[in-house]
Amino acid sequence: MFARMKPIMFCATGSDAGKSILATALCRILRQDGYHPAPFKAQNMALNSYVTPDGCEIGRAQAVQAEAAGVEIESDMNPILLKPQSDHTSQVILNGHPIGNRSAYSYFRNEGREDLRKAACEAFDRLARKYDPIVMEGAGSISELNLKRQDLVNLPMAKYAGANVVLVTDIDRGGVFASCYGSIALQDEEDRKLIKGIIINKFRGDIRLFDEGRQILERICGVPVLGIIPYFTDIHIEEEDSVELAQKSHEAMQGKVNIAVVLLKHISNFTDFDRIENDSRVHLYYTNNVIDIDHADIVILPGSKSTIDDLYELRHNGCAQAIIRAHRQGKTIMGICGGFQMLGIDVCDPEHIEGYIERMPGLSLLPMSTMMNSEKTTRQVEFSHHGNILRGYEIHNGISSFDDEVSQDMLNKEKIVHRHRVYGTYVHGILDNQEFVEELLAPYSNKSDEVVDYQKYKQQQYDKLADHVRQHLDISRLYNL
Template sequence: MNTVERCHPIMFAGTGSDVGKSIIAAGFCRIFKQDGYTPAPFKAQNMALNSYVTSDGLELGRAQAVQAEAAGVPCHTDMNPLLLKPSSDHTSQVVLNGKPIGNRNAYDYFRKEGREELRQAVYDAFDRLEKRYNPVVMEGAGSISEINLRESDLVNLPMAIHAGADVILVADIDRGGVFASVYGSVMLLNEEERRHIKGILINKFRGDIRLFESGVKMLEDLCGVPVVGVVPYYKDIYIEEEDSVVLQTKQMQASLGKVNIAVVLLRHLSNFTDFNVLERDPRVHLFYTNNTEEIMKADIILLPGSKSTLSDLYELRRNGVAQAIVRAHREGATVMGICGGYQLMGQEVCDPEHVEGEIERLPGLGLLPVTTRMQGEKITRQVKFRFLDSEEICDGYEIHMGTTTPVEGIEESPLNHINDEIRTDGYFKDSTCMGTYIHGILDNPSFIDYLLKPFTDKLEETTFDYKAFKEEQYDKLADHIRKHVDLPLIYKILTHHD
């Protein structure tokens, strides 16, 4: 195989949502890197609350940041030029080339008017990316055959046609109906679109793959497209997920010899990847919950970011979780808030300009002597900082739309000192009560050690190297995919010239 040969872009498109496109794309980013190529990920349009901030303070979907990490390249907004961050069931914040350009409801967003400007923007981003990387590993969104949205689609087959991409159709066999979903998806495409479908990948297979050999031939005969692989379901590989719905499946199990940490499961929880390091730290048992009894059993309670702080604060007060957090703290639990969670911990949250919605003011949990005022301008930036008296330089990033200040008569007591020596961040009441705007603060081993220090009598494990762990997981994912796909066929597809 010639490692410098130019490959066509490859797109992993789906028969539906949650078929595993993001993880498959991440695995191929790592495979191409291992094989001597210079891959980069691309998804024209992403819908997710879970975003990442680039080194120049711009936003993109976390899934593409993960894929860039698997590819071993710095992430850039060209990898996800259009990001939709849902703010309610009907509206989303639109982030274009890393910067928010306003809120749109779904009906207005999918109308034809104004779509060509967005289409040109995502095409331009791809064109810039393709000049620098080989191959571009593209990801579709949802189903490729939403024929009612064909004219406004920016991310699936129209994007593949612009890119000249070879499309691999990914189907989830675990949910059932794989023959109908694959055949139906292909048959609903028009002739031009169908020409770009070069392979079918069956994902999340359980059981003996040999039993599906006849099914492979049936699919190939029905669709006239080769099946490039049948990838089994796995349990022992840990890659950051795109959607926070998976958090609801992570149940609490009290664990002896570990620090029990509860992440409060907010309805509008965002940037849940703040807790991935803790989730894999062998010293910690971390669980997501809004159950008041489980919260009372935690050693540490973490309040995460929120896309709608006031709405979540209202809900916490209504369902009794707010009172449980305050009581748990009174009885010895550490409470820490990040971003929206920090705002929740204060005396009040005010939104006189209706940035988030109709609620203008709510009392906070009263754990920190600060007040928050929502503002329309979003702050997005990467930061280097020192926490408390530590001399170690830590890394993180900010994404928020409010300012938090001490209440009148209270002096500042910052948790963090930003490395420009001008700004400070957060509020430190004591080692059991603190808040910060910095996402990624828990990716720094020294801060985790500080957080866990009061509970060292429970610990039986040593410090956890998350960066090394993630590299190991990308390699394990690549090995898993290699074993179950016809990689020579895929390279033949990507280098074939008509």
């Protein structure tokens, strides 16, 4: 029988330092060591979200962390989710449900902040009664002094939870000494005491070369370096941020099925493509270049948080015409969620749910029209398609209606519309289903001899991640905090 552990919070010197992946690793390590952990992030900002079994929407990172911990995913793990709709506005999801759109200015003003803080603290308390320990995650940098009074997610949340804080820094960016020292020195004395250790993440090269650096860092910061985690490329964990999508190779590869995912400005749920990207028959890349689209066998329009704005951009950057041309040349076109809506005749928004544009012509590859509405659909789904039981989840505003009853019936019952080499669906995670992947690739590749159990594959990746981090992190010292 273990004594209860204090919560552990990963904060960082800046964005994309690796807090989420380290929290995922620790959730797995704790589970392996006999604990019953659960993840928690008071406030998240992401377009990549997930639907819980009871139809609530949370950030994808906390869903991944819950999977690694082996616990059911629930909205208390991420009570506040901000989904950017433009450079200045976001949809606010509270306890799994949308409560409206807010500008950044109005959101970060003090009015209503205490109600959000109370909701976050209540969610944490509910989790803490069921799980031990809570693995918490901060957001961005802990030294944004101008936002400290409004902060719901970093040190104020750690203080409420009584958490030990571990500061994560990305050495691959450089400036590790200044960023660590400055992040700690800028805190007031009470908050400084919360920070119990440092993890240096994304190290490249021989770790022994940083022995002196570790000693210097411990001396100037006054806290121990708990680990130096090497950079890795051979472990595949679903990511929350889309910053690296455009870096993937665009050059078509002979002998592969080339799949172009159109890189939308407001792309959401790009983890839809993780499973098929790891199919040995496939070369998948993200692009908004018309030449790259021309070279693809399959073109996929992904989900979007701002369908009309992204459709407007496609018409102006030439991608819309390239997709239509690809269809005329016999290529396969697929749309998922917002991308599905774009394939129709038009997308209408008379209530200004997304913005000021009330109607935008679609690509007219499917005979349907979409009407945006204020009610958001969030649900997990299980359905039959060509005799196979498929699973996924839906997150969307808008209702799509077809001119012909056959297509409408297909959408209602099978959740997938297929007409003349065009596929459309509202179901995220559709490509996690092996049966549908085989159908999509059939015109271009033989059936795979290897049947991939994607859930089993993900569990193997969590174990690999835990092994990697355990090897380079002083776990016993972390436990003894």
